[in-house]
Amino acid sequence: MRTNPALRLMVGVVFFFFSLPGFSGHCLAQGVPATAPAAPTEHTLTIPLGSHPQATPAATPQTTASDYSKQAYVINQYDTSMNFQADGTWQQVATVVVQVKSQAGILQFGNLSIPYESRNQKVEFTYIRIRKPDGSIVETPSAYTQDMPAGVTLQAPMYSDLHIKQVPITNLNPGDTLMYQFKIDQFKPEVPNQFWLAVSFFKAGIVLEQHIEIRVPASKHVQVESAEVQPTIHREGEVTVYDWKTSHLHPEPTDRKSLALKVDEKPSIQLTSFENWQQVGDWYRELQSSRVAVTPAIQQKEQELTKGLTTDDAKQRAIYAYVATQFRYIGLSFGIGRYQPHFADEVLQNKFGDCKDKHTLFAALMKAAGYDVSPVLIGSATKLDETIPYPGQFDHVISLLRQGNKETWLDTTEEVAPYGMLASPLRDKMALVMPADGRSPKLERTPMNPPFPEADN
Numbered sequence: 001m002r003t004n005p006a007l008r009l010m011v012g013v014v015f016f017f018f019s020l021p022g023f024s025g026h027c028l029a030q031g032v033p034a035t036a037p038a039a040p041t042e043h044t045l046t047i048p049l050g051s052h053p054q055a056t057p058a059a060t061p062q063t064t065a066s067d068y069s070k071q072a073y074v075i076n077q078y079d080t081s082m083n084f085q086a087d088g089t090w091q092q093v094a095t096v097v098v099q100v101k102s103q104a105g106i107l108q109f110g111n112l113s114i115p116y117e118s119r120n121q122k123v124e125f126t127y128i129r130i131r132k133p134d135g136s137i138v139e140t141p142s143a144y145t146q147d148m149p150a151g152v153t154l155q156a157p158m159y160s161d162l163h164i165k166q167v168p169i170t171n172l173n174p175g176d177t178l179m180y181q182f183k184i185d186q187f188k189p190e191v192p193n194q195f196w197l198a199v200s201f202f203k204a205g206i207v208l209e210q211h212i213e214i215r216v217p218a219s220k221h222v223q224v225e226s227a228e229v230q231p232t233i234h235r236e237g238e239v240t241v242y243d244w245k246t247s248h249l250h251p252e253p254t255d256r257k258s259l260a261l262k263v264d265e266k267p268s269i270q271l272t273s274f275e276n277w278q279q280v281g282d283w284y285r286e287l288q289s290s291r292v293a294v295t296p297a298i299q300q301k302e303q304e305l306t307k308g309l310t311t312d313d314a315k316q317r318a319i320y321a322y323v324a325t326q327f328r329y330i331g332l333s334f335g336i337g338r339y340q341p342h343f344a345d346e347v348l349q350n351k352f353g354d355c356k357d358k359h360t361l362f363a364a365l366m367k368a369a370g371y372d373v374s375p376v377l378i379g380s381a382t383k384l385d386e387t388i389p390y391p392g393q394f395d396h397v398i399s400l401l402r403q404g405n406k407e408t409w410l411d412t413t414e415e416v417a418p419y420g421m422l423a424s425p426l427r428d429k430m431a432l433v434m435p436a437d438g439r440s441p442k443l444e445r446t447p448m449n450p451p452f453p454e455a456d457n
Contacts, residue, residue, distance in 0.1 A: 073105035088189025120188035196390035281441020372436035
């Protein structure tokens with residue numbers, strides 16, 4: 001379910017913005033780098049249909065000379081270009097030039113890996129080269145590239161579309177300069193006619209210059225927020241182009257206290273074509289509603305679980321306990337495997353699933369017993385930015401049972417937790433609820449306290 005934002009290069013979900021080796025990480029992403037510290041002020045830019053944005057100045061990268069001899073590596077250049085299409089597809093090209101200064105740097109960059117979803121993405125390394133201190137160039141042959149299933153597929157074959165493109169670097173030594181470029185093609189949109197992005201500037205090491213270019217259709221509603229460096233903006237025909245340039249010349253502190261302070265910080269750049277949270281909720285409701293069907297197998301299992309029980313509370317607790325404790329949890333971030341849960345029947349048969357799968361089975365069994373349970377999208381590691389709607393802010397699915405004025409919030413991935421208990425990272429947080437009765441999706445706050453009195457110290 002949960003990911004540490006201090007270990008991620010980006011938190012977007014619609015695509016994998018490649019994490020530099022050693023800093024990648026990933027139930028719901030994404031999806032999805034180290035979250036960068038926000039500046040004292042932030043800038044929000046909204047582009048309605050057919051608008052013509054004016055250029056705004058970008059910050060000039062710092063060029064202060066420093067001694068980086070004790071660093072494991074120094075990134076000279078980190079350029080990324082993203083080209084979003086109106087139909088929700090996109091293309092990414094990333095170019096990296098890095099000085100490898102020590103054996104620790106080799107451990108970071110000696111093996112390049114890009115995770116991707118084979119059903120809708122293609123990945124290609126354009127080139128991988130090493131420039132030796134004497135100026136000679138060593139190429140890593142394309143034949144060395146390996147395409148392999150992600151490790152999670154060994155535990156959960158139903159996620160077999162998760163792959164990793166991996167290349168071991170040839171003859172990399174301290175003092176070498178590594179240069180590589182790769183492309184990612186999202187040839188099938190995750191959400192038709194929609195796209196979004198959340199990315200933070202790379203701050204896990206020294207970067208002399210980082211450049212991010214994003215191109216979006218000028219005719220499409222797009223909202224962009226920049227928490228730190230402001231972009232230059234210009235038009236090229238029917239395309240709006242955003243350019244960010246920055247650098248990071250000082251190592252980030254890695255102590256626990258410093259990392260903890262970054263949990264609620266916003267990504268450096270956020271972008272979405274969704275116009276409001278209802279659009280996001282309607283999209284997810286459509287994805288999961290058919291998966292909660294009450295089939296004969298689901299009905300039979302519900303009858304087994306509730307046999308002899310006479311109260312609503314007893315039946316609900318029995319169903320919850322069954323899903324929470326008897327189904328192995330596979331920890332995939334939202335959007336990493338797929339956004340759509342598997343059919344409840346399939347989860348029942350497989351005896352495992354991620355957060356959205358376990359919710360789906362729970363909701364189907366509860367529906368068979370006559371109770372409506374709503375899916376809830378929530379972020380476990382970050383604070384929701386209510387001003388910019390996109391699915392990438394969520395990494396988990398929980399459940400909400402409403403009966404009259406009573407609300408019971410449930411997390412079927414917590415296994416042995418008491419009924420109605422939410423883990424601390426999920427409490428007192430804004431979350432997106434898709435009411436099971438068909439009402440419009442809306443943001444609601446989860447309970448601040450556990451469902452029982454806390455013991456006095």
